[in-house]
Amino acid sequence: MITLNRVWVFLFAALLIVVPWGYAAIALLALGSLVIWVALNPRRLTCFRSLDKDDIGLCLVLLLFGGLWLLDVARTGHWPVGQGNQGAGLPFWPLFAAALLVSLRLHPVTPRVLWAAVSVGALGAGSIALYERLILGHARAANGMNAIPFGNLSLLLGALSLMGALWCLRGPSVQQRVLLVVALSGGLAGMVGSLLSGTRGGWLAAPLLLWVIYRAARGVLPLKLLNRLAAGVLIVVTVIVVMPQSGVRERVALAVSNVDDYWTQDVRGTSVGLRLEMWRAGGQLFVERPLLGWGEGALEAARDNQVREGAFHSGISRYDQLHSDVIDTAARRGSLGLVTLLLLYGVPIWLFCKRTRVPGAGAEIRLVAAAGMMVSVAFIDFGLTQSMLRDARGLSGYLGLLIICWAVLKQCQSPPIAAALSREGG
Template identity: 30%
Template sequence: MLGLTSVCVFLFSALALAINSGYSLGALVLLLASSWLLWKRPRLNLQRRDYLLLSTLLLYFFVYTANMLYHADPTRELDMPLRALLAVPVLLLLLAYPPRPEAWWSGLAIGAISGAALAFWQFLVLDIYRPQAATSNAIHYGNVSMLLGMLALCGLGWAREQSFRLAWSLLLLAGGLSGILGSFISGSRSGWLVLPVCGCLFAYYYSKGRGTRHLAALLGALLAACILAYTLPNSRVPQRVAVAVNDIKQFQDSDNVTTSVGQRMEMWRTAWTLSSNHIWLGMGRDGYLAAKQQMADEGKMDKIIKHYTNAHNDYLDALVKRGIIGVLALLALFLVPLAMFARALRRSAPATQPYALAGVVLCTCYMIFGLTTSSLTLNIGIIMLVFPMVILWAMLRQQERIA
């Protein structure tokens, strides 16, 4: 079983961006393998922290589901929160049979490299303006590519303790650089916002007696990625930044909602307005769409955004559809694991800290992604949050046991 969980964890990240729905393969096999727990019944020795993480995942699922039933929304709305429920048996499986660290770190690096290679081929050979690798959306490809790159860079502290530390360090640096470049080439600006925040996290972590060489190498990789992004032939990065600045100016000056940024701001304004009358339980999906249609008919909202099914912001989308209770469940999904990983980062043994750092980076990235897009309304978004979360927690707990 240890070999199976290791292979699944490797495939989960390695295939995430290289093949269509590749992230689902490892997750599905892990879920099926969790049925082994019913027959074998291994001793899990769960701690209070484990129950807290399990409760957070269950809370998100039940709040989302109860709200869906209350508003009589379509049953397909259950599809996304169901992933949080399915992560529960996977966490129990991984606590009983933790995967090998090599499987996790190598999967991250290979996933970022393969995704970036496919995106560059689409960009240079197929002349696709905004590559999306094997995903269905350039925004979510860019965000996941950035996420894999940031997580790969978290493994440098683990790499320096290995027998082949130079090879592992180079692989993880290549994965980090590829993930960043993949995000840049996708033109997905929401992913770029995490760079300064994660850069500060890395600088804080690696500057506290954990190896200035690794800090220098990491910051060098971030700087090289930014330089490459601006100097590549026909780079989209300067164009996308200039377009964003111009869109904001047009919205401020003339309330122009025909641009990408203008549409987002109109969606945010509409969601905020509608939520004021349904503050506790929200309106549900169907209620939100019906209210938008009514506002468009009355001329209170630009019709250009009426067909969007989400608010392009995780927090506002939760507020308008599920109210304050839904926002609190969403914040719990982000902040409770973040606090648990941050506590381990401060207090745990050195062997556990790369996993704690990766957990902090994972939650931080998703909190930032959610500011400009609805990350958790698509399969790739919710899966790439909850499954890495339980994988990292199980591996952190394993390192605590053997430290």
């Protein structure tokens, strides 16, 4: 089972935005292997008692978020839609994640698997972005999906790859030198993929993620070397930004122009203008039903009624979400839903953060903890301008990377629970 989990973890992160349906197929295969293992080894369920209160707390947060979402579906009779009708199963993903978290705690994977997986995934994303922009001439790299989650996840995978490069610098072995090259390449490729996707919201997260990496690196690298490497990364990113082929300057200028037109000339049909309209609509709908919200399906109907009354631009009716996880969740599931969302963000940050401050914690533990914290921080930022958790790859990416980082961290902290399994026989 340990070997299987290593395979699932590697394939999930490596194929997350590279292979269509890879995110779903790998997760379901991992869940299926867990069910088979439980069926064949019912006596080993006693090892579930080895889970600590933090494991249980994180599982409860996942169950609470998914459970309330399912209740919302039950009361309205509507399922999420999502791009390409891929959203119908979204409420189940947090429940699956809780089960897979337990599986990864019972049969943990090593940090090397995590760093290799995210690095290969970032390399794949960056390569696809270069091919689509430079060879195919696409306006935005997207790999057949929404360009926003593609760019955001590419950036996150790249940032995690750079964290993996720091982990590799701790040891001189040949294997770690090879992984170091892959991780550094993945870090650069992930940032390139994000820039070429034209995802402006993700670019706001880039400085924050780089700052987290810089802080984590201070315990691994000499300060002078660290500052030189940081300067090198900034130079590379700056060169990419100013290149006309990247389209970054044009996208930023367009966003500034859209905001100015919205506030000074009441032009609401632009890309940014429609976002502002959706946020206004969501805020108004939340005020009308602050406790439980409007629910799946009913939110869209209420929004469209307001559009017909002329309160908002008709263009917002084209979307099945409000382009903000906080606003969409508050309007759709009210204050209760908002609390579950804040727990989904906040509890992992707290759990990872407190392990970076444990006296005597080694560099390995601090790096993995910082990586886990980075996943939540990144999605908070991504969710400011896009409903990432209503996108199939966005939600599965957040939950998957989160529980993988958590399981790897716990494996670094203490002897694997799998050792207890072997002692119990079979």
